[in-house]
Amino acid sequence: MPAPAELLSYIDAHTDAFIARLAEAVAIPSISGDPAFRPSVLKMSEWLDAQLQAVGVTTKRVDLGTHLMDGQTLPLPNAILGRIGTDPAKKTVLLYGHFDVQPAALSDGWDSEPFKLTELPDGRLVGRGSSDDKGPWHHEHKKELPVNLVMCFEGMEENGSEGLDALVERERDGWFKDVDCVCISDNYWLNTRTPALTYGLRGLVYFKLTISGPARDLHSGVFGRTVHEPMTDLIALMGRLVDPAGNILVPGVDDMVSAADLEERAIYEKLDYSIADVESAAGAAIALSDDKTQVLMGRMRLPSLSLHGIEGAFAGPGAKTVIPAKVGGKFSIRLVPPQTPDAVEPLVVSYLESEFAKLGSKNRMELELLHSGKPWVADWKHWNYAAAIKATEAIYNKTPDLTREGGSIPVTLTFAEQLGVNVLLLPMGRGDDGAHSTNEKLDKSNFIEGTKLLGTYLYEIGAVTEVGK
Amino acid sequence: MPAPAELLSYIDAHTDAFIARLAEAVAIPSISGDPAFRPSVLKMSEWLDAQLQAVGVTTKRVDLGTHLMDGQTLPLPNAILGRIGTDPAKKTVLLYGHFDVQPAALSDGWDSEPFKLTELPDGRLVGRGSSDDKGPWHHEHKKELPVNLVMCFEGMEENGSEGLDALVERERDGWFKDVDCVCISDNYWLNTRTPALTYGLRGLVYFKLTISGPARDLHSGVFGRTVHEPMTDLIALMGRLVDPAGNILVPGVDDMVSAADLEERAIYEKLDYSIADVESAAGAAIALSDDKTQVLMGRMRLPSLSLHGIEGAFAGPGAKTVIPAKVGGKFSIRLVPPQTPDAVEPLVVSYLESEFAKLGSKNRMELELLHSGKPWVADWKHWNYAAAIKATEAIYNKTPDLTREGGSIPVTLTFAEQLGVNVLLLPMGRGDDGAHSTNEKLDKSNFIEGTKLLGTYLYEIGAVTEVGK
Structure with a gap:
C-alpha cells in the first residue's frame, strides 16, 4: 500500500513551511554537553511538546531528574513521549529522535551562523542540528494514520x-507496551547518492593498559639502560595487538566472527x-585493500582494533628527555556479533x-576496561525492513543500500533488548552531512523526500499482513 | 704538594662567612628560563663580578647580545671572565661555573622558601642554586696562588x-690563550658517601618519527579496519627500536662500542x-640486571635508547575513540665514544x-633529528686527574670514584674541543642534592670540604712536573 498521492503532494506544497519550522528548531541552541546551554535544551523540549500537541499528538513530558556536569547539578531535559492512535487492529510503530545538538560556534570555522538555518543555492540547509537530529523528525499529521504511532524524543543523546x-525500562509495559517495531532516524546514507x-x-x-615502574619520572641520561622503562614495555605490548593490515593479534578475537556467506x-x-x-x-589514499567488498566488510561486519594514544607519556612539542614513570596506553576493539564485551x-x-x-620486565602491568557496549x-528480512525497502523504492526509485554502521548508537540496543522488537535505522541525511562537524547541513531534497519516505514507510507498515512483532 | 694547613684552617674558620655569601647568591632568583626573571639574572652577573673584584680577581664582562624567548627579545646576561696571575712558570687552570638556576616556587612543594638559603640541623643548606651551581664556585683568594687561574662564568646554562x-671560540686565542687544563664543578657524586x-x-x-595518513583525525567506529592507521604503524616501528632488556635494535648502534677491557x-x-x-x-626494584657492574656500565659506557612519548595522539584521561591523523613518536639515543651523531x-x-x-602501509613516514650532541x-690518566685524585685523598681520606655521567653537559665538550686541553669534572655535591628538583640542597660538609678540595687541587696542579697541556 503506497502512500496516498495527496500525502506526497501535500509535503511538496508545504516545503517552505517545513523549512521554516526546521529553522525555528535550529534557532534554539540545544547543546546538551555545555551547562551554559542547558536552558536552551529545556526550552527545546517545551517547543517540541507544543509542536506535537499542535498537530494532534497526545504527549507526556517525562522528568528525568538531575545530573552532575562540570561540578554543577543540572536538570535533565524532559523526554517527550507521544502517541497517535490505539487501534488494536493496526501495527504500532515507535519513532525515536533527539532534540539536543553538538556544540557549534561561528569561530569554529562555520561559513554561516550555526544556529540560523541558511539555505544555499544548491539546496543545502546549513545549521547545527539540521541533519542531527532536528530535520529527521519533522512530521505532519493531518488525517488518520495507517498505524498507531508511539514517539520517544530525548534531549541528552549527544551526552x-x-x-x-531507565525510562525505556520503566515504560516497557507502559507507554511502549504494544510497540511492534521501532524506527530510528539518526544516522546517514553511505554516500551522497543512494538511500540506505x-x-x-x-x-x-x-x-x-598501564605500565608503571619508577616512583617518579626519570631522566634518560641518568637512567637510560639501567632500569626497565615503562614506555618500552608498553610500546612492545601495544605493538602486539594489531598488525598494519588491521588484523587483530589477540588470539580468538577475529576467529569469533565467521566468514560472510554468499548471500x-x-x-x-x-x-x-x-x-x-x-x-x-x-582525505588520503590509505584504504587497507583495493577490494571494496573487503574494505566495507572491515568497517561493517568485522571487529577492528585501534590504538588511540598514551596517557602519561611526553605528548608536547619539542624534545624532552624523560623516562615517564607510568604510562597508560588506550586502545579499543569494535565488536560485531557474536562478540560481546x-x-x-x-x-x-x-x-x-x-x-x-x-x-621479562620488572615493571607492573594493569589492564582496565574503561567502557563497553554490545x-x-x-x-533485515523482517517485515519492518521489507516495508522500508518498498517505501524507499517508491520515493527514490532505488533499492536502498543495506548497511551496517561501524560505530555505535547505544539507544538502538536499548530498544531492541528492552522491547524485544525489530529495530530499523532509517537515515534521512547523506554521508557528507557533517553531523558533528562545522557547516552541518541537510539537503533540501533529503529533507522533503525523506519526509515522504517516512510517511510512505508508515503506509507500508500499515499494509503488512504478518501477525506479531 | 698538599695545600698549606693555613688554607684549610682559614676555610674552617670562615664557614659562617662562606654560608652567608652563598645565602646572598641564592637570594637572587636568577632563573634563566623565565623572561620575568631576566632582570635577576642580570643582577646576579653584576653581583658576581663585584664579588670577584673584591677578592682581587681581574674581570671582564662580556656582552653576549640578545636572544628571543617566548616572543620577546631579551638581553643575555653578561658572561664574566676572570683571571688571577699570568706567571708563565705556572700552570693555568680554567674554572667554569654558571650563576643561573632552574625555576623554583614554594608552591612546587618546597618545604622552605626556595630563594632563602635555609640551614637544617642535619647540615643541609637548602635553596635553589645551592648545589647547582652557586655553591661550587664560592672561592676565596688571600695569598699568592700556585697556579694562574682563569675563570668563565655564564648565566644561561640552564637554558x-x-x-x-661563540664566546669560547672568540676567546680561544685571547682570554683562554694559555689555559693548560679545565676544571668544571657542575655535577654530583654517584652516591652520598664517596667523592667522585x-x-x-x-x-x-x-x-x-612522524607517521601521517588521513587528512584529519578519524572516528574509529567509521574507519576502524578500513584504512592504515598511523598509530598502528608508529607503534610497530617504535617497538622495533629497543627491547625490554635495553638492547638497541637499530643494527650497528650497539656494535660500535667495544666491550670494556679488564682495566x-x-x-x-x-x-x-x-x-x-x-x-x-x-624508587622501585626495576634494575635491568642484578650485576652492579653491568648496570653501571649501562649508564656510563653504553648507549641507551628511550621512548619518550607521542605527539598528536590522544594523551588525556578517559576514553576517546579517535584515529589520530598524524602522530610523532619521540625517542632518543644516548651516545658514547666512538659514536657520534x-x-x-x-x-x-x-x-x-x-x-x-x-x-606495507600506505601512510607516510618522516624522521627528524630534533637535537644532537657528541x-x-x-x-683520566692525565696529570689533571692525578692532581684531583691526590687532592681528594688528602681532604676526604678516600680514593674518589672515577665516574662517567649518563647525561650531557655540553660546555664540557666545547672547552675540550675548542681549547684542546684535558677537562676534569670535579663535583662538589652529593647524588641526592636534587639539583633540578624541589628542596635542592648542598650539605654544609660538602660545601666546606669541597672548597678545601678545590684549593688543594690547585696546589696539586702547582706541583705537577709534566710539561705541556
Missing part, C-alpha cells in the same frame, strides 16, 4: 543519553560505495598478561 | 648556554654503588625506512 535506559537502511552497529571494549557478501558487493569514496572520506575482555586480559610475562544486528 | 660556544671525579659524558641524538671494567667494579642505590634512586643518524634513518617498508670522554 550519553542520560536517563533514557541500516541493520547493524558495532559494539566496543575500550581499554587502558551476505552480495549485500556488500551491491553497496553503492567505492574505494575512492573511502579515501575521499579519509564479556566474551572478548578475558581474551585480551589473558593475552596481555602472557605477552607481558614474556618481556554490538547489534537486526534481521 | 642552552646561549652565546657561550667524572671523566665522561654521553652524547645524544633525539628523533621525532676499564675494574673501574666500575670498584665504584661505591650498588643495585640498591640504583633502585632507591628510581653523524655516524648514528644514518643507521637510524636507514633502519626505520627499511622497517617501514616492511609494514659524547665526551677524557683521559
Whole structure:
C-alpha cells in the first residue's frame, strides 16, 4: 500500500513551511554537553511538546531528574513521549529522535551562523542540528494514520543519553507496551547518492593498559639502560595487538566472527560505495585493500582494533628527555556479533598478561576496561525492513543500500533488548552531512523526500499482513 | 704538594662567612628560563663580578647580545671572565661555573622558601642554586696562588648556554690563550658517601618519527579496519627500536662500542654503588640486571635508547575513540665514544625506512633529528686527574670514584674541543642534592670540604712536573 498521492503532494506544497519550522528548531541552541546551554535544551523540549500537541499528538513530558556536569547539578531535559492512535487492529510503530545538538560556534570555522538555518543555492540547509537530529523528525499529521504511532524524543543523546535506559525500562509495559517495531532516524546514507537502511552497529571494549615502574619520572641520561622503562614495555605490548593490515593479534578475537556467506557478501558487493569514496572520506589514499567488498566488510561486519594514544607519556612539542614513570596506553576493539564485551575482555586480559610475562620486565602491568557496549544486528528480512525497502523504492526509485554502521548508537540496543522488537535505522541525511562537524547541513531534497519516505514507510507498515512483532 | 694547613684552617674558620655569601647568591632568583626573571639574572652577573673584584680577581664582562624567548627579545646576561696571575712558570687552570638556576616556587612543594638559603640541623643548606651551581664556585683568594687561574662564568646554562660556544671560540686565542687544563664543578657524586671525579659524558641524538595518513583525525567506529592507521604503524616501528632488556635494535648502534677491557671494567667494579642505590634512586626494584657492574656500565659506557612519548595522539584521561591523523613518536639515543651523531643518524634513518617498508602501509613516514650532541670522554690518566685524585685523598681520606655521567653537559665538550686541553669534572655535591628538583640542597660538609678540595687541587696542579697541556 503506497502512500496516498495527496500525502506526497501535500509535503511538496508545504516545503517552505517545513523549512521554516526546521529553522525555528535550529534557532534554539540545544547543546546538551555545555551547562551554559542547558536552558536552551529545556526550552527545546517545551517547543517540541507544543509542536506535537499542535498537530494532534497526545504527549507526556517525562522528568528525568538531575545530573552532575562540570561540578554543577543540572536538570535533565524532559523526554517527550507521544502517541497517535490505539487501534488494536493496526501495527504500532515507535519513532525515536533527539532534540539536543553538538556544540557549534561561528569561530569554529562555520561559513554561516550555526544556529540560523541558511539555505544555499544548491539546496543545502546549513545549521547545527539540521541533519542531527532536528530535520529527521519533522512530521505532519493531518488525517488518520495507517498505524498507531508511539514517539520517544530525548534531549541528552549527544551526552550519553542520560536517563533514557531507565525510562525505556520503566515504560516497557507502559507507554511502549504494544510497540511492534521501532524506527530510528539518526544516522546517514553511505554516500551522497543512494538511500540506505541500516541493520547493524558495532559494539566496543575500550581499554587502558598501564605500565608503571619508577616512583617518579626519570631522566634518560641518568637512567637510560639501567632500569626497565615503562614506555618500552608498553610500546612492545601495544605493538602486539594489531598488525598494519588491521588484523587483530589477540588470539580468538577475529576467529569469533565467521566468514560472510554468499548471500551476505552480495549485500556488500551491491553497496553503492567505492574505494575512492573511502579515501575521499579519509582525505588520503590509505584504504587497507583495493577490494571494496573487503574494505566495507572491515568497517561493517568485522571487529577492528585501534590504538588511540598514551596517557602519561611526553605528548608536547619539542624534545624532552624523560623516562615517564607510568604510562597508560588506550586502545579499543569494535565488536560485531557474536562478540560481546564479556566474551572478548578475558581474551585480551589473558593475552596481555602472557605477552607481558614474556618481556621479562620488572615493571607492573594493569589492564582496565574503561567502557563497553554490545554490538547489534537486526534481521533485515523482517517485515519492518521489507516495508522500508518498498517505501524507499517508491520515493527514490532505488533499492536502498543495506548497511551496517561501524560505530555505535547505544539507544538502538536499548530498544531492541528492552522491547524485544525489530529495530530499523532509517537515515534521512547523506554521508557528507557533517553531523558533528562545522557547516552541518541537510539537503533540501533529503529533507522533503525523506519526509515522504517516512510517511510512505508508515503506509507500508500499515499494509503488512504478518501477525506479531 | 698538599695545600698549606693555613688554607684549610682559614676555610674552617670562615664557614659562617662562606654560608652567608652563598645565602646572598641564592637570594637572587636568577632563573634563566623565565623572561620575568631576566632582570635577576642580570643582577646576579653584576653581583658576581663585584664579588670577584673584591677578592682581587681581574674581570671582564662580556656582552653576549640578545636572544628571543617566548616572543620577546631579551638581553643575555653578561658572561664574566676572570683571571688571577699570568706567571708563565705556572700552570693555568680554567674554572667554569654558571650563576643561573632552574625555576623554583614554594608552591612546587618546597618545604622552605626556595630563594632563602635555609640551614637544617642535619647540615643541609637548602635553596635553589645551592648545589647547582652557586655553591661550587664560592672561592676565596688571600695569598699568592700556585697556579694562574682563569675563570668563565655564564648565566644561561640552564637554558642552552646561549652565546657561550661563540664566546669560547672568540676567546680561544685571547682570554683562554694559555689555559693548560679545565676544571668544571657542575655535577654530583654517584652516591652520598664517596667523592667522585667524572671523566665522561654521553652524547645524544633525539628523533621525532612522524607517521601521517588521513587528512584529519578519524572516528574509529567509521574507519576502524578500513584504512592504515598511523598509530598502528608508529607503534610497530617504535617497538622495533629497543627491547625490554635495553638492547638497541637499530643494527650497528650497539656494535660500535667495544666491550670494556679488564682495566676499564675494574673501574666500575670498584665504584661505591650498588643495585640498591640504583633502585632507591628510581624508587622501585626495576634494575635491568642484578650485576652492579653491568648496570653501571649501562649508564656510563653504553648507549641507551628511550621512548619518550607521542605527539598528536590522544594523551588525556578517559576514553576517546579517535584515529589520530598524524602522530610523532619521540625517542632518543644516548651516545658514547666512538659514536657520534653523524655516524648514528644514518643507521637510524636507514633502519626505520627499511622497517617501514616492511609494514606495507600506505601512510607516510618522516624522521627528524630534533637535537644532537657528541659524547665526551677524557683521559683520566692525565696529570689533571692525578692532581684531583691526590687532592681528594688528602681532604676526604678516600680514593674518589672515577665516574662517567649518563647525561650531557655540553660546555664540557666545547672547552675540550675548542681549547684542546684535558677537562676534569670535579663535583662538589652529593647524588641526592636534587639539583633540578624541589628542596635542592648542598650539605654544609660538602660545601666546606669541597672548597678545601678545590684549593688543594690547585696546589696539586702547582706541583705537577709534566710539561705541556
